[in-house]
Amino acid sequence: EDQVTQSPEALRLQEGESSSLNCSYTVSGLRGLFWYRQDPGKGPEFLFTLYSAGEEKEKERLKATLTKKESFLHITAPKPEDSATYLCAVQKGFQKLVFGTGTRLLVSP
Amino acid sequence: DAGVTQSPTHLIKTRGQHVTLRCSPISGHKSVSWYQQVLGQGPQFIFQYYEKEERGRGNFPDRFSARQFPNYSSELNVNALLLGDSALYLCASSLEFTPGNTIYFGEGSWLTVV
DSSP, rough: OOOOEOSSEEEEETTTOOOOEEEEEOOOOOEEEEEEEETTTTTOEEEEEOOSSTOOOETTEEEEEEEESSSEEEEEOOOOGGGGEEEEEEEESSSSSOOOOOEEEEEEE | OOOOEOSSSSEEOOTTTOEEEEOOTTOOOEEEEEEEEOOSOOOOEEEEEEEEEEEEEEETTTTTEEEEOTSSSSEEESSSSGGGGGEEEEEEEEESSSSSOEEEEEOOOOEEOO
């Protein structure tokens, strides 16, 4: 059965304290791995898509990496505005996304 | 440019009633999909439509149905509402029905069933 597991469930950081979020997956026919940011009461905001093991993508303080079994979202020197839930999803078939339950990140000033 | 737009943003319905949620994809996007997000969980896939045809269906009962119109907008219908249908309903669009296309989400429609 396809599974996407994110850890930790919640993470509290001080401003400037770098860390990583993990997304491990077991899915057949992986077409891509997506990262989204979701603020409370809002829809997911697209961050990255990764397609093959070894691929890396960066955007401001965020960097996503992919291996054959997991993906990491590295947050360097986070700011309070980075506080959100980060969702990982794997793409099966043509378009369907299978999501994890997310990591709630809180960055304190 | 407008993103994915959904309406209504919030609504309250009574058990047993019917609801219709609407979605307009990003201009030029032909593929629309629907997801249900219960509080504290990740979104769950409900339907996908491309060129007005259903291309995928998740594990949801037949009370859930959808359609896509010639202008690529879409409706999600839910009949005989249950308390457990209370959730954020998300619409997503992408340019084409091909793997790897970026999938953009709207802000969602909050449905509360009482």
